[in-house]
Amino acid sequence: MSTALSWPLGLIVLAALVGMVGTLRRPGLSAARKTLLCIVQALVASALWLALFPPLQTQPAVTAQVLTSADATLPDDASIPRYALPEAGDVDGAQRVPDLASLLRAQPQITAVQLIGDGLPARDRVPQRAALAHTPTPLHGLVEVQLPDAVAAGGTLQVLARVAGASRRDWQAELRDPAERLVDSQPINEDGRIVLQAPVRAAGQVLYTLRINDADNRLIDSAPLPVSVVDGHALRLHQLAGAPNAENKFFQRWASDAALATTRQLPTGGGVVLGDVGAGIDARQLANSDLLLLDERSLLALGSGGRARLRNALREGVGVLVQPRDALEASHRQALAELGLRVSGGNHTAALALETDKTPPERLDVLRGPRAHAMTQPEAAPALERWNVASNDARPLHQGTHTIGFWQTVGRGRIGLLALPDTHLLVLAGRDELHAALWAQTTGTLARAHAQEGAYVQHDARLWQHERNTLCGLDGDTEVVHSDSQHSQHLRIDPATPGCAAWWPQHAGWHRIGNQTVFVTAPDQAPGLHRAQRLRETAEVVATSALPANHALPQQPGQRWPWWLAFVVLGCVLWLNEKR
Template sequence: MIAPETIAAVLIAAGALVAAVLLLIRRQGWQAWLLAALSLASGLLLYLTLFPPRLPIGGETLLVATAETPAGVRAEPGERLVALPEAPTIAGAERVPDLATALRRHGQIQRIRILGRGLPPRDRDADAGLPVEFAPMPVPRGLVRLEPPADTPAGAVFALAGQASGLEGGAAELLDPAGRRVDGRTIGADGSFTLGGTARAAGLARFTLRLRGRDRAIVSDTPVPLRTLAEQPFRVLLIGAPSPEAKYLRRWAEDSGIDLQSRLDAGGGVDLAGDRARLNAANLRDVDAVIIDDQALLAMGSGGRSTLAQAVAGGLGVVVRMTGPATAATRESWRALGLSVEAGSDIAPVVLPPLAPDAEALAFQRGPGSDDVPEGVNAFDDPAPDLGHWMVRTGADFVTAVTDADGAVLAGWQQRGQGRTALWTVANSFALILNGQDDRYQQWWSEAISAVARPGGLFRPEVPPLPLAGERMAICGLTGAAQVLGADGTANTLVIDPAAGAKGCAAYWPSAEGSHTIEQSGRGGKQTYDFLVLPRGALKAITARETGEATARWAAEQNAPNMRGVPERRGPAWPYFLAWLLLSGALWFAERRWRTVSDQPG
């Protein structure tokens, strides 16, 4: 449908243009051109009288006070000051529950200026529709980034990463639940650090990340949750020839609680294996991983490798252990399992990092020793063993699982169907045990096996890594009726959001810090999952940095060209009507006089 403004513009323009052309036809000269121009101007003023230009409604700036806004801030003429719930007490500020309420109350606002740390997530969910100005405050001193450790199997090494602001030359320390120092690092110029330790008993533990300044004074203590998994024992097949590596792999499996069955070819047709170690489809369906050396894989023949490859596609994990330089035939046998690498005929030394930053941290990682081991054996100062690894070239699909201190690949895997095939390149890793580094040997093999083993069926819903008391969080991965038991034992039923679909997500607001438990009914009965809720303010510096960065991004989006315009209304028509009336009268008088003069005889 054609707008009235368009119809009026066409009619007025046509009339003014016809009048101007008739004037120029009847007479030439500058007077005629002047009258024609006045006719067009009269038509324009008539259109502006009928449809005055649109003007913005109001012109006020909304000052939005957020957390850490100075208490002495005041609104200037043309500004209106509102305070969000996070803002301190400010004289003259109007308290509002959120930004949307302030915008609804004050429709004349033309722009927004945010003061303080920035808007919380509640106020960044929707567009404001107005230009927004925001200058982030400096990053506060303290912990500004924290990546807590992932769920860790018992006996494995965990790691956390973080970044501190304003603490160059200070220290980051990791304390165990008993308050003993596990690891420590000096904070450099960029503030980044990485700490780690060994996961012990299964369950949820509360470690502490302590930051110290250059003067060794404590700046902050931040709780760090660590969940140690008590998974069912891995079922592993060990295939190869009798060797020191096979001997210590069996000992490692026994110490780690792994259900290991071995099939060792002693030569001369002697096969040291039980019925459960036979490589057939039925047995392979019952195990989580297979460790096989390259020569045993090559000797299996195409039929045996085909059976193993089918099991990998169905979810089985395989670790191929190199016992010598790779040949074209061995690489071809690897490709049958989905492992594509090149080279592997040259060997290079393995660069080993220190076991721990100091003897105290090493003692904690190893735990209590036995009575028959003297104190001087396997001490912190003992030299590292000489190890070598076969140098292979990998592609983009190869995922590294174990590296040395220089980043060289010691073990890695590739996906095949639902399973994974890994390559172990260390020629003599058992030398670690002979030199007192049992911890490193166990860690390497634990990481390699965990990377490829068939996935388990534990109840492990998705929760935020660092939930805070009093803040909304989402719990996903729920498949049925579930509830959360708070730290005080209070039960809260979780309502799954239908919009989440297959993700199975529900909202939860923890009211108190401490250990919380998610309970869900499953096939095998009640399933539980523990998570730690941190106290309010535990991540104050992190929250401040994230809030400032998120608000700056949100403000930039509000200033984008595609944002909706400022509310407008029609301006007053009387100035244009008065100008049109005067101009039309002058035009009528001038045209009449011009005709009178032109009609007189010469």
């Protein structure tokens, strides 16, 4: 018992003892009456003590409603206590709280929480000491976007996205460059996925925009796409063909325009070989090449020994691309299998339309680049012949949404088959930009991977303004500088997670961290993505939050009025006894 309770208890007991002693010493009272009066005095003292300090009672468990966003729809049941996070604003009938954890600490009788709105803010997305429940409204708009960490200058940017919505089949996706020019446009697939592409040219930090429009071209959702364009490693290509042809000629022209380092050997018959002297398929040549380009004739001409050397080089990282000009025979498929790529078919072709409609002039200007000559709008790209190759275990080689071949990983390298024998027809039809995009995508997929030098700052998939973000890969405490305002924030390394620091960005846009840059998105710039990420992470918190097994419900003093009533009644009994 605490000292604060000892003094009142002592005084009450002392007063009761004094009264009892006085009663016992009073003359003229029978022993039974003295005993009864002593009992009543003891009861009066007990009633006074219980009135001043009533017994503690365990509070019942409570389910609370917590409003998490301003657009939260209030349920009809007003009997459940309601609380509002700061993001919900002022809500009638709801008590404002700074965060969910503070509410649960201040109100331990709350054992279950119903979240109402678009999920928890970043600060509350940690496991909570209560059972959480959340039933969000369906997503509408962009819910996922995947971007490469960096794109080499002269290459192709590929954007993978997914949208959700009841009427998404009528929507259209647009990719616009930093000048707001349309660079690609695709309808939404059945599963809501989108694949968009755009050429990238000069190195630097650029900002593309992804837009989702409805059938009436009204904006549904949008998101900025920060892209880091780096000076790419000049790929070293070695071309070995069975004979010179138009396909080789236009491939060589594209490789030269793309500033690729190329060597080649093109036999013309009679022992005459066009190309580079001494550019054979020995171990040295393979080690100095990033990608080897073959056709079906040169593949067989290597022989089993040459293919064995090539397979060893594949394991070390070189890429191999086979582009059949004629139908594949069993010997060709066997040679491919020796290198690690198993395919079937390839004995006849079918027409493949890479584009089903005319390209908009705005997009055509972007694809051709600033140095292209002005020309009239051509028809849609010509249909190309595609070999009917198939594979059960290889990965598809894509150009947009079309499968143009297959590839397989062998050790640290990749081997692929391009099922289009006459890509040069695109150039002859005036679509050299589509020819360039096709080859840039294909060679970029299969060529030897080169490790990026230097440390790389790792961060969340998308950094959000005014929210907690995590940066890792830091050497120590550092400064983050906003590129536009030059406002800086000091980041301190978390001792519990070396190399990582928490960051609450004050500005949206590009920021410098040492010699690297990161982009911060304002939530209103990408509302669909922000809501989708918030709901995903809230679902994870709901799944991991639970009431602890040792959780004790709080206790509070019981009601005082019954004890005061007993004290008054018993006191009246003693008073009446004195009056008699």
